[in-house]
Amino acid sequence: MATAELKLTKNQRLVLDLLCSSDAPMSAYSILDQLRSEGLRAPLQVYRALDKLIGLGVVHRLESMNAFVACAHPSCHSVEMVGFAICETCGKALEFADNDIAEILSGWASANGFAAKSTSIEIKGTCASCQQAAESASGAE
Amino acid sequence: MATAELKLTKNQRLVLDLLCSSDAPMSAYSILDQLRSEGLRAPLQVYRALDKLIGLGVVHRLESMNAFVACAHPSCHSVEMVGFAICETCGKALEFADNDIAEILSGWASANGFAAKSTSIEIKGTCASCQQAAESASGAE
């Protein structure tokens, strides 16, 4: 986790550390619940910290889930193109990046006069391990 | 609009026709408000119709906006890969499709053992005409 050197406020640090320690994306309200013991009381405190962390590029928002996840590559703070493969079974999100896609998209944007600020790519489906689990379960029936 | 031949129920038809006549994505609740005069009363009626229409591929959900839009290509009912460029100024969404991206993504998926069901790509930014409007406004200040 290369986020230690970031200068963050207490609330921002709490939220980021929690997301880093989670193995799956979390909703704002489950973040809040986890941090009540640390003194957080209201949704806004979480949303404000998330806004800042997203701005810094160390947290991403999964649009299709209303959930948030720590960036898998905290050293490269590129907010430009981020992709996630989200498993609908276990809820985990695999982050990926692809330069070719980024180039195609920016090509499309400039061809259409669209000034792109950020791009999100989200693939929904089933991850490898959940597929295997499903197979062995159906085989064992 | 090549959706006339689709066999839809009354509620589904109402929602689809409204979305087709709208020049921008609509939220479920604004759809509901528009259709109160037609007899719709509860959110669930809208959400059910939307679920069905999305399943048919004639409506898409904009994940980052919690909004819904009629498919720009109602004849090609491919739910596989859909992309939108969403203007944060005027709220309009430009739909696009790109085979190269679809292939890269499915390549990534198979390389990672991920069984993809659906993909959404959403670019946020400013569309050409809103950029021009902003330029002339700042020039006139």
Added chain:
DNA sequence: TCATTTGTGTAATATTATTACGTAACATAT
């Protein structure tokens, strides 16, 4: 120091989406 920006805490409220329940319409296979 003064002004500015950034962050904080609290309360209230707005927006989006779902669960639970019972009924009605429709297809279709006997």
Added chain:
DNA sequence: ATATGTTACGTAATAATATTACACAAATGA
């Protein structure tokens, strides 16, 4: 035609997600 399964409908209540408004405090910088 009628029993059966499936799909859709309507209503009410509630859950989940997100924002607005207001007042105050801490850090930043001229």
